[in-house]
Amino acid sequence: MPELPEAERARQILESVLGRRVTAVDDADDYVCRPHQRGEIRSALLGHEFVRAGRRGKFLWLDTADGPTLGLHLGMAGRIALDSDAERPHWDRFAIDFADGTRFALRDKRRLGRAVLNPDISHVGPDAADITRADFRERVGRGAAPVKARLLDQKALAGVGNLLADEALWRARVAPARATGELSEQELDRLRRELRAAMRDAIRDGGVHTGLLIVDRGRGQRCPRCSAALERERIGGRTTFWCPRCQPEAPV
Secondary structure, three states: OOOHHHHHHHHHHHHOOOOOEEEEEEOOOOOOOOOOOOOHHHHHHOOOEEEEEEEEOOEEEEEEOOOOEEEEEOOOOOEEEEEOOOOOOOOEEEEEEEOOOOEEEEEOOOOOOEEEEOOOOOOOOOEOOOOOHHHHHHHHOOOOOEHHHHHHOOOOOEOOOHHHHHHHHHHHOOOOOOEHHHOOHHHHHHHHHHHHHHHHHHHHHOOHHHOOOHHHOOOOOEOOOOOOEOEEEEEOOEEEEEOOOOOOOOOO
16 A cells, blocks of 8 residues: 555656646546546646646645646555556556656556545645654654554654554554553654654655565564564554564553
């Protein structure tokens, strides 16, 4: 499932289409393009050029200079693909052609991505890659929720998914079931640093699946740092793996 690093890599791909004039829009999939009617996004974007590719958490958008904004979301299995005009796989759910002959598509076999005009992302918190230390302490370090669940709460901070949360907690040596309000400022600061480091590594290396813990994450696997057997449990509604030796339940 795409998380912040995958969304950031998609945003970087979208930067390559900035400044190109839109000549065609395939918005025929009215489920992916809901609530718009077929042709509504096409009519709004034809003739425009995108001038900025933005992202908050897992949400992507392309601004035009004097018109609407196109919002995109990768869903659970989508990606942004750059293709020639001849390549049009049947699982391209939304696509834009440009005057120079280039094209990008939201390629999504599961059909859970979204394309929408003028997206509203006010319901999500600050981007996990940009959140300040003070905001992180306030948004993550309060209440009694398990810290793993709080990291997954997109209203608290945007972009962290299941694998990234496990990776960051393992790097920070914080047990995923620890109550957020019990974490010290030092632990919260360390968690923020390790979360940012895990995101940078994942963006550079190709995605969250490349994480130091994630490559060994699974039933019967061992911690890549100390070789202890990994524990497995559902926390925050998601399957969670952690090292009981490196991530003790009591603060260290």
